[in-house]
Amino acid sequence: MGVRLASGDRLASLEGRSPTIATLCSHSSLQIFHGARAEGLATLGLCVGRPPKFYDAFPLARPDRFVSVPRVKDLAGVEPQLKEQAAIVVPHGSFVEYLGAELFGKLDVPVFGNRAVLGWEYDREKEREWLESAGVAMPRRYADASEVDGPVIVKYFGAKGGKGFFLAKNRRALEGFRPEGPHVIQEYILGTRYYMHFFYSPLSDRGYRVGHGSLELLGMDRRDEANIDELYKLGAQEELLKAGLRPTFVVTGNVPVVLRESLLERAFETAARIVERSIELFGGMVGPFCVEGIMTEELQFKVFEISTRIVAGTNLFISGSPYSDLVAPDLSTGRRIAKEILLARSEGRLAEILS
Numbered sequence: 001m002g003v004r005l006a007s008g009d010r011l012a013s014l015e016g017r018s019p020t021i022a023t024l025c026s027h028s029s030l031q032i033f034h035g036a037r038a039e040g041l042a043t044l045g046l047c048v049g050r051p052p053k054f055y056d057a058f059p060l061a062r063p064d065r066f067v068s069v070p071r072v073k074d075l076a077g078v079e080p081q082l083k084e085q086a087a088i089v090v091p092h093g094s095f096v097e098y099l100g101a102e103l104f105g106k107l108d109v110p111v112f113g114n115r116a117v118l119g120w121e122y123d124r125e126k127e128r129e130w131l132e133s134a135g136v137a138m139p140r141r142y143a144d145a146s147e148v149d150g151p152v153i154v155k156y157f158g159a160k161g162g163k164g165f166f167l168a169k170n171r172r173a174l175e176g177f178r179p180e181g182p183h184v185i186q187e188y189i190l191g192t193r194y195y196m197h198f199f200y201s202p203l204s205d206r207g208y209r210v211g212h213g214s215l216e217l218l219g220m221d222r223r224d225e226a227n228i229d230e231l232y233k234l235g236a237q238e239e240l241l242k243a244g245l246r247p248t249f250v251v252t253g254n255v256p257v258v259l260r261e262s263l264l265e266r267a268f269e270t271a272a273r274i275v276e277r278s279i280e281l282f283g284g285m286v287g288p289f290c291v292e293g294i295m296t297e298e299l300q301f302k303v304f305e306i307s308t309r310i311v312a313g314t315n316l317f318i319s320g321s322p323y324s325d326l327v328a329p330d331l332s333t334g335r336r337i338a339k340e341i342l343l344a345r346s347e348g349r350l351a352e353i354l355s
């Protein structure tokens, strides 16, 4: 038996009814709706303003019904409608971003996953505390520019999508640097990036066991980031900086990747430690999460961030990935979420996966 995350009151609207899967129309919602429908569940799309017209172009993913609100902050006001529909809200990155972690944390409807994770993910200090205490290798953080002994990336707090991050090859290149706000100076890891899509089920009693449940790997991607990915075509960094060009890391898309098979063991061990520590710290992460890091030439994996809900890179794998195909056919992360909800329902264990 896993940890009970939701009170009976929170789950009252689901009593004896088939749930409806609800999420905000953005990010990975088409995949979430498609997966829910494949499992026979009803779907509800929340939108700000009119439903997106392009959803009409995807009949297998368009939700059964929409609920529109004029402004983002009005989303909290649709709680009664959501309860009436026996809705389970599936959060994705944009959902929490648009609504704000505080409002999201207070939503009075059943939400898939453990909301307590928010307090550990949104504060970079606490995220580091969680990962480092789990024994996960992270890029070094310098307290002061004078300590720098190699290439660094300067990250501004709240720089959505890494806008305006500053790169420096060494301490000398940092000399003229004037920070534009609160920031961290972090070791720049040279290597190749991997964004690994894991799924932790506290209910499953087979497969790769972690805690009372099991860990699955459902896919992997690399993000396309503008303008950094193409910046090299214009020449050396120093010259670009002189010309007033700054690197940005704005995600514009995703490409599929696989890891050398021999490195999978390390990937699983890293993810397992993150889950185990989450159970100790706040009752455990549930469902999809993404471990984002860089594999060095020494084959060390350094994690610079984790996302604790479905990431948009999973949209690559609507009908499965080279990893999820080895778990079950046609298994997207969206569909995996629906399966977990159905399993929990049939076993009377919804309180362990919803909060």
Ligand code: ATP
Binding pocket: 139, 153, 155, 158, 159, 160, 161, 162, 163, 186, 187, 188, 189, 190, 193, 223, 225, 249, 251, 294, 304, 305
């Ligand atoms: P988002 O919230 O959109 O993920 P962010 O502002 O939290 O962005 P990060 O995810 O930390 O920023 O980093 C953005 C990008 O910068 C990464 O995808 C990666 O390409 C690069 N990056 C981050 N940290 C490092 C590092 N230590 N070494 C090398 N590259 C890095």
